[in-house]
Amino acid sequence: MGRGRLSGDGAFLGGMVLLGALVPLLALLMAYALYRGASLALGQMGFANFVLGERWDPVAGVFGAWPYILGTLLVSFSALLLSLLPALAIALLSAEYAPKGVARALDLALDLMAAVPSVVYGLWGVLVLAPWLRNTVELPLYAWAAAHAPALASFLGVPTGYGLLTAILLLASMVIPFSAAVARHALAQVPAELRQAAYALEPPIxxxxxxxxxxxxxxxxxxxxxxxxxxxxxxxxx
Structure with missing residues (x-):
């Protein structure tokens, strides 16, 4: 009986190690597939010109990915910064201040938002958020800039609604449920005695x-x- 249990534990451990090793292997395979797909452009342009080039024209055989790389970095970091304070506020409200019924409903809403596929967020951004930002924010701002600050109007560009602002707000709305859930679980792990000790200190605002x-x-x-x-x-x- 003992030997059979030990052999079963060993088989389970081996299976878990194998499944865990598949994760970095899949990442390496994905990197290889991306490199193989971009090998023609990299071979023609060179790695430095491919990364730092500002022109993307497949017809002319020119491949510069810098605008796409820079746009991705700007949108990602701006969305993370924008979602930080709302996510922390929601986590503090759920874990510390809200009544149990309100906190339970808030946690359920966050879990439901986190479960929404990114495709749904994208469709909502294209059909709802982008037109609303164009008509409510970008068009009035562009009209004011055209009348009072022409240089700013040329910097803002055509107010289509499909730009960095829409992408940042959309990505921030996708990040907030996950960040709030992580912060909420971290606050819930603080022992009760430490909470009471912190309350006893009563620091001023x-x-x-x-x-x-x-x-x-x-x-x-x-x-x-x-x-x-x-x-x-x-x-x-x-």
Whole structure:
């Protein structure tokens, strides 16, 4: 009986190791497939010209991917920055302040938003968000810039609604449910005794600390840095 159980555990462990090893293998295969598909352009342009080139004209055999790389980086980092504070606020509301019924409904809504496919978000952005931004934000801003600041109007470009602003807002709306869920679960892992200890300190408004769990010191959350400024009585919290 014991030997059969040990052999079963060994087979299960081997299967898990094999499945885990498939993850980096699939990533390598994807990278190879991308390289093979782009090998003609890379061979013709060279890696540096392909990455830093600003013109993409397949008919002329010119392949410059820099505008696409830069646009991807701008949209990604801007969406992450834009979604940070709303995600943290939602996580704090769900984990600390909202009643249980409201927190449960909020968590359910976040889980449902996270389960929506990206294709649905894309269709919503094309059919709803982009026209609304064009008519509500971009057209009035472009009209004002054309009348008062022509240089700014040329920088803004044609107000079509399909640009960086729409992409950033759409991607931020997709990121917020995942970021809020991760932050909510992290806050839920804080032990109750540490919460009560923090409440007992009663710091005045104006003191913020950022920290992370330290494995060497147990499960406590130790401050990484803090930012004091005068509290309600005109003095910083010691």
């Amino acid at each position: 104006g003191r913020w600390s950022v920290g992370w769990p330290s494995p060497r010191r147990g499960r406590a959350s130790w401050p990484a840095f803090s930012w004091p400024w005068p509290g309600p009585w005109g003095r910083p919290w010691p």
